[in-house]
Amino acid sequence: MEVFNDLQLNDGRMVGYLNLPESLKVVAEFDLEEHDHPEPSDFAELISTATSWATGLNAATFEILKKQIAKELTDAAYGGAGYQVSESDYADLETSLLVERLCFFPDNIVLIIFEAKKEYPDMDIYCQLDNSYQIEDISVEERN
Numbered sequence: 001m002e003v004f005n006d007l008q009l010n011d012g013r014m015v016g017y018l019n020l021p022e023s024l025k026v027v028a029e030f031d032l033e034e035h036d037h038p039e040p041s042d043f044a045e046l047i048s049t050a051t052s053w054a055t056g057l058n059a060a061t062f063e064i065l066k067k068q069i070a071k072e073l074t075d076a077a078y079g080g081a082g083y084q085v086s087e088s089d090y091a092d093l094e095t096s097l098l099v100e101r102l103c104f105f106p107d108n109i110v111l112i113i114f115e116a117k118k119e120y121p122d123m124d125i126y127c128q129l130d131n132s133y134q135i136e137d138i139s140v141e142e143r144n
Contacts, residue, residue, distance in 0.1 A: 003051045004028055007043075012036070014043045018054055018102055020062070027101035028054075034106075050104040053131065061133050062099070069114065069127055070094035072138055093119050100124065 007016035007030075014030040030046050032038050070093040078085050096116040103111040114125040120140060128137040 003054050004047065007040075007047070009038070009040055012038060014038075014040065014047070020057060020099065024099065026099050029101060029103045031103060031105050046104055046106060049108065050110075053104075053108075053110060054102075056133070065112070065127065065129075065133070065135065066094045066097045066114075068135055069097060069125065069138060072135075073125070073140065097125070 003018060005017045005019065007014050009015075012031075012035070016028050017025050018028040019025055028050070030043050030050065032042060032046065035042055067090070070090045074085055074089050074093055078089070093116055096118050097114045098116070100113045100115045103113065105111075108131055110129045112127045112129060114127065115123075116125060122143050123140050124143050126137075126139045126141060127135055130136050
């Protein structure tokens with residue numbers, strides 16, 4: 001079974017779908033950043049690296065990531081506010097986190113973009129991961 005499906009060149013990026021655990025299908029984008037008019041063959045190395053990375057993903061990895069993201073964002077939202085964060089605060093955000101797309105860039109940069117419509121309407125949650133699926137950075141940005 002192919003890891004990435006329906007790959008097509010679109011506006012200078014290769015875009016298709018990644019089949020995730022539990023039959024979840026999400027958008028996968030490959031961006032070479034520095035190429036003005038890339039050809040499909042220019043993406044071969046990036047897709048190969050991304051395939052190796054993506055084949056290590058599993059449901060447990062996503063659950064761990066969602067738990068870590070929920071904790072970090074909830075703590076940041078309530079930090080210094082005098083509010084005692086509860087386990088249900090973490091769980092509510094964790095439950096609402098949905099993978100929107102994955103973006104692969106040169107130099108092993110991977111972003112997983114989540115949405116949490118209830119807690120962060122009109123916002124995207126960007127999570128940069130390293131090669132071992134550890135979070136390097138999290139940011140919340142207004143959706144374009």
